[in-house]
Structure formats: C-alpha cells, structure tokens
Amino acid sequence: MSAQQANVPYYFVPGPSKWPVLAGVALLVTMLGAAGWVNSIALAPELCVIGILGLLVVLYKWFGDAIHESESGMYNARIDTSFRWSMSWFIFSEVMFFAAFFGALFYARSISMPWLADLDHKILWPDFAAHWGNAGPAGTIETFRTMGPFPIPTINTALLLTSGVTLTISHHALRAGHRGKTALWLAATVLLGATFMCFQAAEYMEAYQEYNLRLTSGIYGSTFFLLTGFHGFHVTIGAIMLSVVLYRVLKGHFTPDNHFAFEGAAWYWHFVDVVWLGLYVVVYWL
Template sequence: MSGQNESPYYFVPHPSRHPIMAACGLLVMLSSLASWVNGHSFGPIGTFVGLLFLLFVLWHWFGDAISESEGGMYGKRVDTSYRWSMSWFIFSEVMFFAAFFGALFYARQIALHELGSLDYKLIWPDFSAVWPNNGPAALVPHFRAMVPWPLPTINTALLLSSGATLTVAHHAIREDHRKKAIGWMAATVLLGVIFLFCQGYEYFHAYNELNLTLSSGVYGSTFFLLTGFHGFHVFLGGTMLAVVMVRLIRGHFTAEHHFAFEGAAWYWHFVDVVWLGLYVVVYWL
C-alpha cells in the first residue's frame, strides 16, 4: 500500500455487486461439481463455467481493492481490520479441515472398531477391523492404499521449500530489496505449481494403477476429500501469491506497508502446516 495515509478516518466502500456475483459462481461451480461426481454429463461443463465466472468476479473484486489501496484510501485502521479479517478467515479454514480430520478419525478409530466388534461377528464373520479395508461385506472393489513414497514425500519437500523461499521473500521486502523479493516469490509460486502437477499425477496413478477411486469405500472418500481440498487450497494460495508477485513487480509495496503480501504468506504457511498433518495421518498412519 504505497499510498497509505491517515485520511479518511476509516474508508467504507460503496455497495458492491461482487459478493452476490461470487456467491452465484460458487453455487454453479459446486453444484456442478457434485453432479460431476455423481456421473451427470453436464457436471464438467458447469464446473468449468462456474469456475471461470468466479475467477472473473475475483479479478474485478481484487482490482477494486488494489485501486482503493493505491489511491490512498486505506489507513492504519483499515490495515488493522484486514489483519483481523484474515486471522478469522484462516481460523475458519482451520475448523474446516478439523471437520475433515474428525471424519477420518471417526471412521478409523470408532466406526471401524465397532464393525469389528463381537456384536457384528454373526453378520460379518470374515470382517477384519484393519485400515484400510473394502467394507464389511467386501462390496468395494479391491484397491491398494496410497504409500508415502515417493510422490507424497516429494510433495512435502516441495511445500516445505516453498515456505522457506516465501520467508526469504518476506525478509527481502522488509529490507526494501524488491528485486530479491520478486525472485524468491517467483520460486515460491513455481514450487506450488510443481506440487499441484505432482498431486495430479498421484491421482492418475491412484485411479489407473491402484484402483483407488472416490468409490473405494470410506478410505477412498476421505483420502480424496482431504488431499483434494488441500490441493484446492494450494491453488488458491498460489493464486494469491501470484497476484502479490505481480504487484511487487509494479512497485505497489513498501518496506512498511505490504499487508497483502503478509496475508498471502499467512495463508500459505497455514497450507503448509495442514499438509504436514495430512502427510502423517493419511499416508503414514
């Protein structure tokens, strides 16, 4: 925020069309995605259209916010508001993933052992309460579980490295070394892109070589739920960092005022921490 000052006292923007438009885009994208998962032919097209519309809305929404910032409308009070807002947003994301980890915990530690107890031996005498499994009646086609080597471990190294390069970029901008910050930010975005390509190959390997799909019982559904939503968050975080990098190139930030950089960095470090939990719980345990 190169033009940050103390006037106005607290900037209040005019009523905006962006929230309702973004909500419509999300509704189309997610409902179409659910239809796609359930085999409806219009699902892929609807998901793509909804995503494009959402990106279009976000492009203009972020553009308005950047114009307001560069126009000197954001003072310290707005900066504080943004910091609290980003903190609560990340907290909501923590609870989002806590629910998914809770679903995995329930399936593995409660439901699985309940089905393997003596109460159910007369119904499923051959069922063994080991994780993963293909269900008490073997209704799920046989599949092989995902192992931590090599792709998950490589992805872990990629994300940890991206956290390090982002930290170097942050220190560079605080020292007013803009070119250095741009270089390390570019490295961070590149590592995120490589992570997504590796995860895409991992899914291809799971479907075609391990027969591990969304229909592979509770193991398949929780695996793709946790890793897929995390991958989506990597995409969002990478998009934030790419926008910040472009703004760095345009000279929008100073050593004192660069909360857009910091907010994106907070989110990226959160994504790193979530992946470490996934790496241990999903791939190793």
C-alpha cells in the same frame, strides 16, 4: 496495503458495489449447474462452467477495485487492522474445515472399525477385518492398495517445506527494501507450489491406474481423496494468491512497512504447509 498509504483520520467505507450481488448470482448458477450435473441433466455441465467463469471475472474485478483503492491512498492503519482480523478469521474457518475431515478420519479408524469388528457384528460380517484400508464389511469394494509415504508424498513434503523457507526469505527481502530479491524468492515459492501440484496429479494417476484406489474405494478412498484433494485445491488457491502478489511486486506495489497483501498470502501459505504435515503423518504413515 498501499505504497501510498494515507494518514487519514477516517475509516474508509466504499460506496455501493455491484460485485457482491454478481458474486451471489454466479455462485447460484454454479451450484444449480453442479446439482444438475450430478443428476445427468442436459446442459448442466455447461451451466456450471459458466457460473465458475462468471465468479472468476467478478473476483478479478472486485479485487482489482480493492487494489486500486489501496494504491490510491484511501486505506490507513485502521483498514490494515480490519484486513488482518478478517484474514485471521478466514484462516480459522479453514482450520475448522480441515478439522472436520481429520475428525471423520479419526472416527472411521478409531471408532467405527473396532465397533464393526466386535463379537456382536461377527454374525453379520464374519470376514470383516478391522485394518485400515479394508474392503468394507461385505467385501463389496473392489480390491485396492493403500498409499504409502514414498516417494511422491515425501517429495511433496520437501517441496512445501522448502517453499515455506523461500517465502520467508522473500518477505524479509521486502521488509529490507530489496525488491528484486523479493520477486526472485517469491517466484521460486510459486514454482515449488506448482511442482507440488504436478506431483499430486501424478500420484492420483498412479492411485487410479496402479493401485485401483478411487473415491469409491470405501471409507479409505473417500477420506484419502477428500483430505488430499481439498489440500491440493488450497495449494492451488495459495499459489494463485502468491502469483498476484508477485505481479504486484513487479508493478512496484508495496513498501517495507505496508504490504499486508503479501503477509496475508504468506499466512495462508504457511497454514497450507502445516495442514500438509498433518496429512503426511496421519494419511500416509499411520
């Protein structure tokens, strides 16, 4: 929300915009390129990259317009309420997104494996063992090792929990009007998020090289990389959001009373923290 928030009685409605149409075109190009890529069609990877770059440019311009409108004093308390509801529903959709993957993990471990190991199926797969991380009913999956909680996942847990603390300190500093302290602790949060991603990249390298664990390593490999990979993607998005907020703080945007962009990014970051705690327990410990 703008540092120059206007006490206007109307609900601001922007004029016709080209960005939604361009975003749709960029997404269409991205999906066509991705579909062609997985089917080994020539020039499809390049098309996918062009679509992604186009989408990034559109988002940069689109959010730039919103920031300009905010800083120009076009938004009021009604717009603030709309933003809060929109962000709340967006995070709820993310909750459902991860719930689907956690549900797949639960189904595989608690329903499918016991079912495949019962007496009726012993005739088809007599050597199948209902332990998590098995090599499949017919042993067609290459042997691999499962991932434990030490050391990288535990380090990453400490990093994300610490980042939640630094972000909260930064928020309280902003509310108290201490802009320098706000920027310092917000920069620390971004740095912790970047460090998390570096450790996750190291973990993936270890999984491939030392554990022979891949996305194709049965249901264990699929659920492991989908859950941790999508979470890592969300950490990256959250770090980008906080970086933009940090830039705006340094530019003099926001006031102690009007700073929803900061709050919305903080909500998202805390959501990412909570999801990781669930991953840490379910994926690495159980």
